[in-house]
Amino acid sequence: MLTLLETRSYLSVSLAAGGHWALRFDPPPAVKFNAVRRGSCLLEVDGVDEPIELAEGDCYLLTRRRPFTLRSDPEAVPVEAAPVFAGADGGIARVGQGDDVFLIGGGFFFGSRAQELLLDRLPPVVHLPAGTRHAETVQWALTSIDRELTHPSMASTLVAEHLAVVMLVHVLRLHLEREPHAVSGWLAGLGDRVVATALSALHRDPARSWTVAELASTAAVSRSTLAARFKATVGQGPLEYLTRWRIELAARQLREGSGTLASIAHSVGYGSESALSVAFKRVLGVPPGDYRKHQTTS
The missing domain is CATH 2.60.120.280 (Regulatory protein AraC)
Structure with a gap:
């Protein structure tokens, strides 16, 4: 981070x-x-x-x-x-x-x-x-x-x-x-051994098509346990967090001006530009093309 x-x-x-x-x-x-x-x-x-x-x-x-x-x-x-x-x-x-x-x-x-x-x-x-x-x-x-x-x-x-x-x-x-x-969000998650293991997996391989079951297996707990502890500490579910993490990674590439939208989408786990655009606008409020334009002109 x-x-x-x-x-x-x-x-x-x-x-x-x-x-x-x-x-x-x-x-x-x-x-x-x-x-x-x-x-x-x-x-x-x-x-x-x-x-x-x-x-x-x-x-x-x-x-x-x-x-x-x-x-x-x-x-x-x-x-x-x-x-x-x-x-x-x-x-x-x-x-x-x-x-x-x-x-x-x-x-x-x-x-x-x-x-x-x-x-x-x-x-x-x-x-x-x-x-x-x-x-x-x-x-x-x-x-x-x-x-x-x-x-x-x-x-x-x-x-x-x-x-x-x-x-x-x-x-x-x-x-x-x-x-x-005294902390919240992903920082609070790092203080929970189970949640920290799942966060580490998501950060290490964000493009992977993760399921809650796979993350739970990585953390050696049940799906319900992981979902409950993740929600309680981070404030959102693991797959919702994954979406936001992917969008943050895509936003960094857009700020740096590197790569086409298609290559950025693929690098963070989306199969198409349109899939990235829908998720990007839902999280940050603007389409990725507009976000890139604003970053390069500001």
């Missing part, structure tokens, strides 16, 4: 802070992440009731474009973050007195379908505390990113950006383990 959504990462200026301080940030242009490499601070996100205490080793994702504030304590009066970061020196912005707090950060850009397929399935803030189960994997990625930024070598930026995507995958994995009920 992350490949389908054309996931790209970027790294931003780091932040060193100390004493009594607070920064108010505009809504980020993409999914934002920060990791506390030293010290502690508070995170406040518009629309989230309680502030989140961030300790050394913690990291978080902001999945909505909302203003947020980082501060040393509740009494600190925030200043606008943009001028502070515009005055960064050596890739580090500074606020307050000292540098007992240090954060690295960046973000993730996705393709046009990410909001519906991924971000709406997540809470506004994904907070991953240090010391939680398997968090050492995320810490490894963060430490490696920090090292690439602090001691740059050949292709350090490229390496760090790829490491950020690795970190994103592990953060999502750990979030699913810690809070399986």
